[in-house]
Amino acid sequence: VGYSLYLDLVENLRNGQTRHDFPLGDEEKRCRHAIELAKQGKQVALVCSGDAGIYAMAALVYELIDREPCRIAVEVHPGISAFQMASAKVGAMIGHDFCCISLSDLLTPWVTIERRIKAAAEGDFVISFYNPRSLKRTDQIVKAFDILRPHRNADTPVVLASNLGRPEEKVRIIRFDEFNPEDVDMLTLVMVGSSQSRAFKRGDGKTYAYTPRGYAKKMEAR
Numbered sequence: 005v006g007y008s009l010y011l012d013l014v015e016n017l018r019n020g021q022t023r024h025d026f027p028l029g030d031e032e033k034r035c036r037h038a039i040e041l042a043k044q045g046k047q048v049a050l051v052c053s054g055d056a057g058i059y060a061m062a063a064l065v066y067e068l069i070d071r072e073p074c075r076i077a078v079e080v081h082p083g084i085s086a087f088q089m090a091s092a093k094v095g096a097m098i099g100h101d102f103c104c105i106s107l108s109d110l111l112t113p114w115v116t117i118e119r120r121i122k123a124a125a126e127g128d129f130v131i132s133f134y135n136p137r138s139l140k141r142t143d144q145i146v147k148a149f150d151i152l153r154p155h156r157n158a159d160t161p162v163v164l165a166s167n168l169g170r171p172e173e174k175v176r177i178i179r180f181d182e183f184n185p186e187d188v189d190m191l192t193l194v195m196v197g198s199s200q201s202r203a204f205k206r207g208d209g210k211t212y213a214y215t216p217r218g219y220a221k222k223m224e225a226r
């Protein structure tokens with residue numbers, strides 16, 4: 005059971021199982037369908053992208069079985085979320101404290117999201133923005149950068165990672181002051197460094213980025 009795009013991505017793993025395709029949106033219908041099939045005694049895989057517990061279906065399944073108790077077994081299998089993959093692709097951006105914020109205000113009021121961005125900016129976290137922009141929702145990432153601007157230097161590394169793990173994958177490291185919202189879409193993860201994050205060029209000509217954990221003090225004391 006899953007969104008058609010995700011089921012297409014794992015089609016090569018299918019081995020006789022019946023596909024239950026759903027369009028984008030209406031996640032409740034998808035989860036209810038999976039639960040119904042499980043209640044009939046079927047073994048069901050509810051397919052998500054990245055980690056099923058991060059802005060995905062696992063929490064909704066638990067919400068439904070909490071509200072409407074039933075006798076089905078549920079197992080959540082952890083995956084690699086977009087922020088982990090983006091960090092690994094460019095080096096080690098999440099080497100120190102980090103957080104994730106979804107900019108989708110479909111289910112969360114914008115004032116709440118704004119409060120979290122401010123707290124993360126002041127707390128100097130590496131911040132990963134999920135759902136940064138859609139066709140109808142274009143303003144939020146611009147507002148997020150406006151909130152962050154007083155708290156980050158112009159050269160703070162920003163990672164723009166699209167279609168991670170897919171043939172169309174594109175990963176770039178830019179400076180905070182180079183950010184252009186037009187470079188971002190709903191398949192992009194935007195990761196903004198903390199005040200300690202650094203980007204540097206290696207001998208292979210490529211730029212890498214990381215957030216140090218604080219070993220420099222130890223190294224310099226020797």
Ligand SMILES: C[S@@+](CC[C@H](N)C(=O)[O-])C[C@H]1O[C@@H](n2cnc3c(N)ncnc32)[C@H](O)[C@@H]1O
Pocket residue numbers: 052053054055056057058059060084085086087133134135136165166167168169170189190191192193194
């Ligand atoms: C509803 S969330 C799903 C997150 C997913 N469960 C995860 O753990 O990565 C959708 C958002 O996740 C990010 N995302 C998901 N898959 C991605 C990928 N392959 N590459 C880049 N970003 C991705 C994008 O920000 C997208 O707007």
